[in-house]
Amino acid sequence: METTVLLEDDLEDMRMYYRSGKTRGESWRRSQLQGLLLFLKKKEGEIFEALAQDLGKHPIEAYRDEVGSLTKSVNYALNCLSEWMSSKKAKLPLIAILTTAEIVPEPLGLVLVISTWNFPIGLSLEPLIGALAAGNCVVLKPSELTPKCSFLLATALPTFLDGKAVKVVEGDSTTGERLLRQKWDKILFTGSSRIAREVLAAAAEHLTPVVLELGGKCPVILDSFSRSWDKEVAAQRITWAKFNACAGQACIAVDYVLVEERFIDEWLELMKTWIKKLFGENPKQSCCNARIINKHHFTRLRMLLEDPKVQSRVVHGGDMDEDNLYIEPTILLNPPLQSAIMMDEIFGPLLPIITVKNIEDSIQFISSRPKPLAIYVFTERESFRQRIQAETSSGSLIFNDVIIQYLADTLPFGGIGESGMGKYHGKFSFDTFSHHKAVVRRSLLVDFWFRFPPWNEQKLQLLRSAYDYDYLGLLLIVLGLKRSS
Known part of the structure; x- marks a missing residue:
């Protein structure tokens, strides 16, 4: 029972840290991505050793499939981060006179990443890149089936990142079940379809959106x-x-x-x-x-x-x-x-x-x-x-x-269907861990008098013209601005 309380206390601290706004700035996000790069560089030898002990991987295979590919992904995120974070102007219909709109990406909050054992470093850190680039606090649960890699992530990774925003939780399936009982703003799970069904069921309790990276017979x-x-x-x-x-x-x-x-x-x-x-x-x-x-x-x-x-x-x-x-x-x-x-x-x-x-x-x-x-x-x-x-x-x-x-x-x-749902990598990782908020700004100077009751046939015809993008109708609309009904 005590461990559950401690876990909930840790998560509440992380939520409070997120609400402070610390993780939203571009400088913070860059510092975390640079920390991941430094981890991959400084700990490369230990990563190779852990992968060899857990899976028997040769260092070249380990670099090709995990360390090298991750380094490439982090550098790509660093190069594109400013663009990803920027708001995008939205095109509006002609009826939206004196109105502007944009789409603003914002972090989701506190997210959970549950990785698997076959690429224990790569499949742990690849989603972490996107989650940090998007400005979230993250709890990472590595697989217990690769204990050397899990231990390395738990002990070494936090020293390169903001420990108030990123935590690595080791443990078996019981630990995973405890984590899933908590409220998250998003969950990314990599593993089998059998466990994925349990993840979905647990996430449904809090209406938590889920990304499932599964497999299938390719x-x-x-x-x-x-x-x-x-x-x-x-x-x-x-x-x-x-x-x-x-x-x-x-x-x-x-x-x-x-x-x-x-x-x-x-x-x-x-x-x-x-x-x-x-x-x-x-x-x-x-x-x-x-x-x-x-x-x-x-x-x-x-x-x-x-x-x-x-x-x-x-x-x-x-x-x-x-x-x-x-x-x-x-x-x-x-x-x-x-x-x-x-x-x-x-x-x-x-x-x-x-x-x-x-x-x-x-x-x-x-x-x-x-x-x-x-x-x-x-x-x-x-x-x-x-x-x-x-x-x-x-x-x-x-x-x-x-x-x-x-x-x-x-x-x-x-994937699609039984091979998974959702997507990540590069900008898709950033988008997966972001909410794209619609922001609309409207002038108070003018209004369409025919949008308000009481209704009559003239108002219906003006609305038809507006929605049909009829330019004569739009002219009538403009002439009718602020007109008394």
Whole structure:
């Protein structure tokens, strides 16, 4: 009970600090973003070590996916902050004579960010960039499944930021539940759809707006190519995106591949070749493989493969080492569509390949399933690109590459349907944590006499003219200003 009281006291102190107006100034916001930059620079080595201990990530992978991408995002926010904060003049209808209006972004107040474990630094700090740029006070709850990263954020990050406005709360699911019972001005949650439903239910108690960054089964549509080099590039990018990005434990990782059955042998050989090129003859000895997060998820992945109807579909890989939480990059050919591996998000280094008679059939295949966070399409046909864009729905759609959309600060990142709601990154993060207030200024010098009762037919005709933008009517309106009814 005492911890709950302390938590509520801390949150009330943060609300009072926000109400003081301290966080609204541009100088304060810049100082916080610069503090994040300094944290990433000064603590880079410790971040690399924490990611290695929690997930087995190589420092280069850690820099590529977390430290480097965050540094880029903070610098982008610093460069654009003045523009983002500025009010925008709004165009008004002709009837609004002697009236001006603008849209003014203002911070929401006290916001909660609940991050997840697969990119524990990146997915904690990326939303924090937007929340601080928007001028909010923030409570960050890192994942308990990556304890080294969580501890580093809790102990080191506050020394670089305003401790009255930013707090990192460590703890397990019980701590998360306590936080969700509090009143927030916004919640951003990254994680599974199962927990997301609990977050939504808790937020509904206070009518708190929520951003949900979830996942889903992100497919690749693999069309034929006329040039062998294009095939090599496609195979390399798909193999990298599935097996190197945190060992497939990423919400935007490739989940399965759709390919025409007449080309399957060629694509299988290409992917097997690229697995060897990226991870060596014995991937278990490679330093480029992150490990499975814990034994619970290892067991979950093993059970997907141990399904007798699925096990017989393994055409490459399948080796496992529970003691080291290692699963070899594994390819499966045509597992049953009703099996768990094709119904649930895989979140690991297992890649089903599904063959179709005609690659155009992939459109219906994807559209009949829940909307994914991303769809990846490798093709050289513009007509096919247009069909996919028009006939499928997803958080993002990427042609001839994978995962790169996450790094683009100028693009919204977010899902649709079961893959999430809301968006962030760059200006979209700023907007997510801002309220865009309409501010209208009207002169007291003039008025439309026909806007007030009592009503008559003349007033109705004048109103019709005004709303229809009839210039003769507007002239009559102007002539009728301040006229007695």
